Amino acid sequence: MNALSLEQVFKQYGEKTAVNGISFEVEQGEIYGLLGANGAGKTTTMRMVLGLIYPDSGKIRYNGKAYSKEQLRGLGYLPEERGLYPKVMVSDQIIYLAQLRGMSRRDADQNLKRWLDRFAVPEYYGKKVEELSKGNQQKIQFIASVIHKPSIVIMDEAFSGLDPVNVELLKSTVKELRDGGTSILFSTHRMEHVEELCRNITILHRSNPVLQGNLKAIKKQFPRERIILATEGDVSGLADIHGVMNVTRHEYGYELLISSEEAGRPVLEQALRQTNVTRFEIMEPTLNEIFIKTVGENHE
Amino acid sequence: MNSGFWTVVGFTARNKLRAKSFMITTLIIAVIMSIGINLPYIISQFSGESKPTPVGYLVTTVDQTSSQMFTASQIGTLLTEYYKSQQPKPDLNIVTIKPANDSDKDNEEALKKAVADGTIDGYITFTPSKNKGDFPIVTYKSESLMEGKVSQSLKGALQGVKQEAILRGGGLSDELMTLLRSPVQLDTVQISTNGGAGSIGQGKTEEEQGMDMLTVYVIIILLFMAIMISGQMIASEITAEKSSRVMEILITSVAPLRAMFGKIFGMFLVVLVQLAIYIVVIVINMTLPHNKEKLGDMGISLSNIDPVLVIYALLFFLTGYYLFATLFAAVGSIVSRTEDLGQAVLPITMISLAGFYICILGGIQNPGSTLVKVSSFIPFFSPYAMVVRLGLSDPPLWQVWLSIAILLASILAAGWLSAKIYRAGVLMYGKKPTLREIGKAMRSYK
Numbered sequence: 052m053n054a055l056s057l058e059q060v061f062k063q064y065g066e067k068t069a070v071n072g073i074s075f076e077v078e079q080g081e082i083y084g085l086l087g088a089n090g091a092g093k094t095t096t097m098r099m100v101l102g103l104i105y106p107d108s109g110k111i112r113y114n115g116k117a118y119s120k121e122q123l124r125g126l127g128y129l130p131e132e133r134g135l136y137p138k139v140m141v142s143d144q145i146i147y148l149a150q151l152r153g154m155s156r157r158d159a160d161q162n163l164k165r166w167l168d169r170f171a172v173p174e175y176y177g178k179k180v181e182e183l184s185k186g187n188q189q190k191i192q193f194i195a196s197v198i199h200k201p202s203i204v205i206m207d208e209a210f211s212g213l214d215p216v217n218v219e220l221l222k223s224t225v226k227e228l229r230d231g232g233t234s235i236l237f238s239t240h241r242m243e244h245v246e247e248l249c250r251n252i253t254i255l256h257r258s259n260p261v262l263q264g265n266l267k268a269i270k271k272q273f274p275r276e277r278i279i280l281a282t283e284g285d286v287s288g289l290a291d292i293h294g295v296m297n298v299t300r301h302e303y304g305y306e307l308l309i310s311s312e313e314a315g316r317p318v319l320e321q322a323l324r325q326t327n328v329t330r331f332e333i334m335e336p337t338l339n340e341i342f343i344k345t346v347g348e349n350h351e
Numbered sequence: 352m353n354s355g356f357w358t359v360v361g362f363t364a365r366n367k368l369r370a371k372s373f374m375i376t377t378l379i380i381a382v383i384m385s386i387g388i389n390l391p392y393i394i395s396q397f398s399g400e401s402k403p404t405p406v407g408y409l410v411t412t413v414d415q416t417s418s419q420m421f422t423a424s425q426i427g428t429l430l431t432e433y434y435k436s437q438q439p440k441p442d443l444n445i446v447t448i449k450p451a452n453d454s455d456k457d458n459e460e461a462l463k464k465a466v467a468d469g470t471i472d473g474y475i476t477f478t479p480s481k482n483k484g485d486f487p488i489v490t491y492k493s494e495s496l497m498e499g500k501v502s503q504s505l506k507g508a509l510q511g512v513k514q515e516a517i518l519r520g521g522g523l524s525d526e527l528m529t530l531l532r533s534p535v536q537l538d539t540v541q542i543s544t545n546g547g548a549g550s551i552g553q554g555k556t557e558e559e560q561g562m563d564m565l566t567v568y569v570i571i572i573l574l575f576m577a578i579m580i581s582g583q584m585i586a587s588e589i590t591a592e593k594s595s596r597v598m599e600i601l602i603t604s605v606a607p608l609r610a611m612f613g614k615i616f617g618m619f620l621v622v623l624v625q626l627a628i629y630i631v632v633i634v635i636n637m638t639l640p641h642n643k644e645k646l647g648d649m650g651i652s653l654s655n656i657d658p659v660l661v662i663y664a665l666l667f668f669l670t671g672y673y674l675f676a677t678l679f680a681a682v683g684s685i686v687s688r689t690e691d692l693g694q695a696v697l698p699i700t701m702i703s704l705a706g707f708y709i710c711i712l713g714g715i716q717n718p719g720s721t722l723v724k725v726s727s728f729i730p731f732f733s734p735y736a737m738v739v740r741l742g743l744s745d746p747p748l749w750q751v752w753l754s755i756a757i758l759l760a761s762i763l764a765a766g767w768l769s770a771k772i773y774r775a776g777v778l779m780y781g782k783k784p785t786l787r788e789i790g791k792a793m794r795s796y797k
Contacts, residue, residue, distance in 0.1 A: 133595065
């Protein structure tokens with residue numbers, strides 16, 4: 052049984068279709084990536100999962116059950132924009148939000164202290180949110196979404212506005228949550244985060260799910276058409292090899308675009324004839340490339 | 352999930368009560384109230400228990416009046432007597448000034464010197480009237496501008512003096528004189544002819560009526576303040592939650608209706624605390640010995656307040672608060688930025704102001720007017736108008752309860768409508784939505 056499943060969910064605002072028949076499943080202890088350009092329907096999908104708005108048609112099930120008010124308590128939400136009271140103390144508002152989700156004051160307090168320690172910022176307990184930096188507010192926001200130990204967490208742009216150190220910190224925390232059995236629906240613009248965290252993804256484009264499935268399987272569907280070649284000396288005549296479409300010179304060597312993987316072998320042989328090769332790799336397409344390709348093609 | 356409601360109530364009330372701005376506002380208003388109540392006492396302290404103004408006249412051997420019946424010295428004596436016996440305290444203190452010699456000019460100088468000395472504030476002189484035998488023309492001379500109070504008092508006194516002099520000349524007995532002098536007593540009592548719900552009951556003395564008027568004033572002003580201030584607070588808190596996007600987390604944690612009514616009820620507790628503080632401040636100040644005496648002189652006393660009126664006032668405060676609060680909450684939920692809020696709440700503010708002014712300007716002077724009667728059945732005006740009618744006239748009981756019933760029905764309607772608007776409004780961002788957009792959004796949430 053899946054922690055979360057969407058089945059042909061459809062939502063329309065007036066004339067405009069916001070989400071056009073999205074279906075996916077999130078297993079327990081899985082991070083599911085929801086990708087798409089701005090306005091593609093990610094936030095609407097997330098809001099429907101949260102029960103903020105109701106789908107016009109289709110089904111959303113939580114651990115096999117339909118939506119009910121009680122399900123709310125099992126959900127955690129990390130919104131894209133800051134959603135905290137600027138003038139209220141961190142402890143007051145986090146405990147308040149936890150209590151609203153049915154936690155006792157004492158448990159909430161203990162949990163909050165544990166999380167603040169985990170992020171190495173115990174001194175924020177008695178501070179007002181407006182006194183904290185943007186990155187630190189994001190940590191508090193993160194705590195607010197997981198303090199009540201939800202089984203499903205929805206994270207909309209979880210890492211926006213954070214410095215690299217804090218991104219790593221939150222990333223490892225998200226992985227810990229996943230390993231603890233929490234299911235996470237995760238949206239971001241940063242493809243490298245998705246590649247690191249998500250097993251399955253859906254790419255939304257203009258309200259339509261255009262690409263969906265296991266990340267590795269998706270990558271296999273796309274041809275490998277890039278070669279990274281690092282050499283000690285110069286290599287000439289690369290552009291003349293059959294199947295090589297473009298050669299770009301970099302500081303470390305060459306990047307080649309090829310029409311098929313067959314062009315790899317002659318390229319390496321050509322290079323070895325002239326100098327020593329330190330690195331040769333036929334690159335997997337990055338998710339970034341896949342994303343741009345999928346979304347870009349549909350743009351036309 | 353009832354806990355959700357009380358959690359919101361607790362959070363709302365706690366944060367508001369602890370906020371510095373709230374404490375400071377409450378303190379300032381309490382101080383202003385204390386000053387207001389102490390004002391009569393403070394003024395009396397500054398004016399030095401208002402000593403009678405010393406007014407001089409010249410005791411001459413040569414009479415200036417050339418009248419046999421009204422000689423200057425006779426008028427002077429009678430005037431002195433008149434002021435000595437004036438109740439509760441004399442306005443003027445008549446002082447005799449010794450003449451310098453027989454010259455009018457020197458005598459005038461002597462009087463002027465007395466004014467310059469500060470012995471007297473001004474003086475009166477007599478000029479013979481055109482008709483011999485008439486009361487002389489009296490002139491009051493002083494350095495001050497517009498001595499209306501003194502001249503009013505003198506005019507009255509001289510009228511009495513003239514009558515007295517004539518009557519004495521006529522040989523009236525002392526007994527008759529006393530009878531003639533004693534003032535007429537006129538009492539006004541407000542009565543009830545239909546045993547209505549008003550506070551008249553067994554009839555009311557003028558003092559009680561005055562106190563009622565004051566009580567109604569205070570109640571209406573407190574009511575207006577409570578509704579406007581708390582309404583604004585509710586609306587701005589909801590808008591702030593929206594603009595800070597806490598709202599998105601809130602409504603995923605607690606049902607929107609609970610959040611809205613929790614907020615309204617929490618703010619209600621805050622308003623109650625604030626009102627309680629103000630009432631305690633008023634009561635304490637009014638019972639302070641020095642104020643009790645001073646205000647008692649003006650006919651203001653706590654014991655004159657009608658408890659029935661207070662109970663009805665509380666009832667109308669409750670209903671009025673909830674009616675306006677739900678609407679303020681709805682407006683707060685539509686607006687996404689605090690800057691737009693002032694404009695958005697304007698219609699509600701105007702309605703509330705209209706009700707307030709109908710009562711303050713028209714109602715208190717004329718509580719039986721059709722305008723007030725009609726207003727006391729219109730939901731947004733009735734909390735003010737019915738309190739005025741209850742306090743100052745005598746509406747039938749059924750009308751009072753009809754008014755309350757109408758209010759309750761409107762609260763239900765407003766609550767239902769506001770809840771729908773709130774549910775839709777909290778997720779609407781961007782520019783201020785039009786009525787059509789709100790309607791459209793409302794239909795998409797069941």
